[in-house]
Amino acid sequence: MHSVMRGAGVGWVHRAAVAALVGLWCLAPVSGATDFTKYHTYDELTAALKAAVSARPDLARMTAIGKTSQGRSLWAIEIANPAGVPIGERPGLLIAANFEGSHLIGSELALYVVEYLLNAYATDAAIKQRLDNHVFYIVPRVNPDGAERMFAPVKTGSRLNATPVDWDNDGRLDEDPPEDLNKDGSITVMRVKDPKGPYMIDPADPRLMKRADPARGEAGGYAIYWEGLDKDNDGFIAEDGPGGVDVNRNFMHQYPYFQADAGRHMASEAETRAMLDYVLAHRNIAAMLTFGESDNLIVAPSRRGDVGPASPVGLLEFADRSLTDSRRAGTLQDGGAMFGGRGGGGVTITSAEIEALMMAAGRGGAAATPTTAGRGGGGRAASTTVGTGDIEYFLTVSEQYRQMTGLRAAPPVRTPAGAFFEYGYYQFGVPSFSTPGWAMQPRAAAATPPPKTGDAGDTRGGPFVPQVIIQRGGAAGEQGGGRGGVVLPGAATGRAGMPQMGGAEAAGPAYSDLRVLRWMDAEKINGFVAWTPFKHPTLGDVEIGGFRPYLLSNPPADRIAELGAGHAKFAVYLPTLFAKVKIAKAEVTAHGAGIYRIRAQVVNTGYLPTALAQGALARAVKPTLVQLGVDAKDIIAGNEKTNFITALAGSGGLQSYEWIVKGKPGSTVTLKVVSQKSGADSATLKLQ
Numbered sequence: 001m002h003s004v005m006r007g008a009g010v011g012w013v014h015r016a017a018v019a020a021l022v023g024l025w026c027l028a029p030v031s032g033a034t035d036f037t038k039y040h041t042y043d044e045l046t047a048a049l050k051a052a053v054s055a056r057p058d059l060a061r062m063t064a065i066g067k068t069s070q071g072r073s074l075w076a077i078e079i080a081n082p083a084g085v086p087i088g089e090r091p092g093l094l095i096a097a098n099f100e101g102s103h104l105i106g107s108e109l110a111l112y113v114v115e116y117l118l119n120a121y122a123t124d125a126a127i128k129q130r131l132d133n134h135v136f137y138i139v140p141r142v143n144p145d146g147a148e149r150m151f152a153p154v155k156t157g158s159r160l161n162a163t164p165v166d167w168d169n170d171g172r173l174d175e176d177p178p179e180d181l182n183k184d185g186s187i188t189v190m191r192v193k194d195p196k197g198p199y200m201i202d203p204a205d206p207r208l209m210k211r212a213d214p215a216r217g218e219a220g221g222y223a224i225y226w227e228g229l230d231k232d233n234d235g236f237i238a239e240d241g242p243g244g245v246d247v248n249r250n251f252m253h254q255y256p257y258f259q260a261d262a263g264r265h266m267a268s269e270a271e272t273r274a275m276l277d278y279v280l281a282h283r284n285i286a287a288m289l290t291f292g293e294s295d296n297l298i299v300a301p302s303r304r305g306d307v308g309p310a311s312p313v314g315l316l317e318f319a320d321r322s323l324t325d326s327r328r329a330g331t332l333q334d335g336g337a338m339f340g341g342r343g344g345g346g347v348t349i350t351s352a353e354i355e356a357l358m359m360a361a362g363r364g365g366a367a368a369t370p371t372t373a374g375r376g377g378g379g380r381a382a383s384t385t386v387g388t389g390d391i392e393y394f395l396t397v398s399e400q401y402r403q404m405t406g407l408r409a410a411p412p413v414r415t416p417a418g419a420f421f422e423y424g425y426y427q428f429g430v431p432s433f434s435t436p437g438w439a440m441q442p443r444a445a446a447a448t449p450p451p452k453t454g455d456a457g458d459t460r461g462g463p464f465v466p467q468v469i470i471q472r473g474g475a476a477g478e479q480g481g482g483r484g485g486v487v488l489p490g491a492a493t494g495r496a497g498m499p500q501m502g503g504a505e506a507a508g509p510a511y512s513d514l515r516v517l518r519w520m521d522a523e524k525i526n527g528f529v530a531w532t533p534f535k536h537p538t539l540g541d542v543e544i545g546g547f548r549p550y551l552l553s554n555p556p557a558d559r560i561a562e563l564g565a566g567h568a569k570f571a572v573y574l575p576t577l578f579a580k581v582k583i584a585k586a587e588v589t590a591h592g593a594g595i596y597r598i599r600a601q602v603v604n605t606g607y608l609p610t611a612l613a614q615g616a617l618a619r620a621v622k623p624t625l626v627q628l629g630v631d632a633k634d635i636i637a638g639n640e641k642t643n644f645i646t647a648l649a650g651s652g653g654l655q656s657y658e659w660i661v662k663g664k665p666g667s668t669v670t671l672k673v674v675s676q677k678s679g680a681d682s683a684t685l686k687l688q
Contacts, residue, residue, distance in 0.1 A: 074275075094285045105437050116564070197220045200218060436553075529546055579648070610645065669687060
């Protein structure tokens with residue numbers, strides 16, 4: 001008998017391994033020459049990436065994967081030791097950032113990860129192991145045109161790219177942009193007294209506004225608009241500014257049809273197509289991490305698989321609502337629903353077509369719920385929640401994320417719709433995570449790692465932090481309920497220990513205005529423009545004020561290095577979870593007359609399965625191949641020559657095989673296992 005043994009120690013204990021790794025990472029952060037006390041323009045970012053790659057050409061290469069409408073390149077950095085297994089056959093981690101133009105902290109975190117990996121390769125055994133056996137794909141700035149607006153003389157806070165969009169359907173582009181009327185370099189909002197206005201000054205803080213609730217005896221009296229003029233004399237103020245499309249609402253999963261900022265159609269944008277082409281050319285990507293304005297890490301998905309509800313900023317949403325009717329201009333109606341074209345002239349769409357489109361986008365369907373509403377009278381509704389078989393992995397990763405970064409109170413985030421990270425899970429089929437990358441919590445709170453256990457009554461495994469109460473409840477509103485809310489020390493709390501946020505939080509959506517303002521006050525951040533009188537040419541007496549652009553999406557620049565260190569460690573941690581297929585046992589028994597019995601076991605020594613339940617459901621991940629290198633006609637009994645495993649469980653999941661073959665004594669047979677996202681292994685067996 002001749003045998004080959006592989007994969008010793010298959011009963012790998014994940015949590016113990018993580019604890020050991022965390023212990024190794026209690027080191028000073030490693031960074032390069034980049035100044036991480038500032039946000040970087042496109043040219044500065046490009047120069048920093050080129051410098052990092054040129055310093056380690058043995059480990060990194062930089063390529064342009066697409067160009068924006070303004071001609072800026074989308075840079076992708078590939079980091080791996082090229083020796084050994086070909087890079088394209090190794091499990092990879094994709095990190096992508098700055099889909100929203102306003103979210104520059106994502107680019108800085110991605111840049112930090114690039115430098116961290118390259119500069120620490122020679123001195124950090126954990127990083128060396130990752131780069132010798134895995135590959136990191138990093139796209140630091142997916143929306144460079146939008147990001148560049150942060151450095152303009154007048155700051156808008158726009159998420160959009162530079163694609164011209166006819167927001168008011170009048171056949172003209174960008175003819176009525178916001179205006180910096182008070183010349184402070186920021187586009188904020190205007191409030192004006194109006195007997196028909198639905199808004200009132202918030203009694204919790206007179207700097208804020210809230211929608212009046214007549215059921216509570218409240219009366220409005222104010223209207224809210226974006227800072228600007230009615231330059232095209234259509235009755236709307238600042239309704240058609242420069243750009244654009246929100247790239248992180250332009251991907252296929254839950255694409256928000258007929259919303260202007262989502263583009264003319266899904267994947268309409270050069271940035272979107274560049275990312276899709278890049279991902280589809282790298283099928284070895286085993287997990288994705290995006291830095292953006294949606295979150296499933298600071299607040300993990302619920303046990304039902306839902307992401308946490310959004311936390312909109314009321315002042316901004318109220319100003320947006322002043323433009324609602326302008327978006328309906330030039331549209332046709334069907335059954336009361338109105339859908340506008342782009343560039344003048346609407347489109348007629350029937351109710352049946354609306355239903356079909358929403359079904360195709362995954363609206364209203366539970367994960368993997370069979371339905372007869374699909375095309376052709378059959379099919380399955382698109383999944384919209386993390387599958388039951390996958391949720392535990394997301395909870396585990398979220399817990400580790402909070403431990404490593406110390407983040408527990410997200411800034412304002414939104415419900416994903418057409419977001420890249422959801423495409424990564426629901427359609428590409430891999431674990432896909434998103435985080436804003438920073439928190440609106442006292443700086444001291446991040447210094448103390450949160451406990452692993454969840455707070456009372458919370459089913460999401462989130463930590464209880466004495467200084468910061470995490471808000472996961474809240475009534476669903478027009479654009480989602482509250483989440484990630486914080487109460488600073490000394491703040492009052494309401495029912496069930498939840499934050500008592502005043503009028504803006506009490507009715508309707510749980511807006512995050514008050515918690516944002518309290519955080520800014522506590523951190524001494526000059527993030528709110530005080531209301532000041534202004535004589536408007538058409539509205540008369542108004543007041544201009546509100547949140548300064550970009551401070552709702554980005555932390556102070558002096559936090560970048562600290563945040564970068566935590567996220568770099570998290571990025572190094574993620575590949576430790578990847579599935580890893582091995583031939584654990586292979587043996588040959590001779591039965592005489594050239595007949596042999598071959599027994600083998602294939603094992604997954606990694607934590608994750610070779611394919612998530614969603615990856616298998618979507619058929620996005622190739623089954624793992626197990627193949628015996630003999631002619632099929634020489635197999636007398638047992639398994640087929642070529643076999644496939646849809647998903648092999650992690651943490652020691654085994655699959656056994658047996659063949660009765662005929663062969664020439666002394667000859668050799670090769671057994672191989674190949675997994676698209678979990679590596680490969682082989683064993684050579686001698687027939688004797």
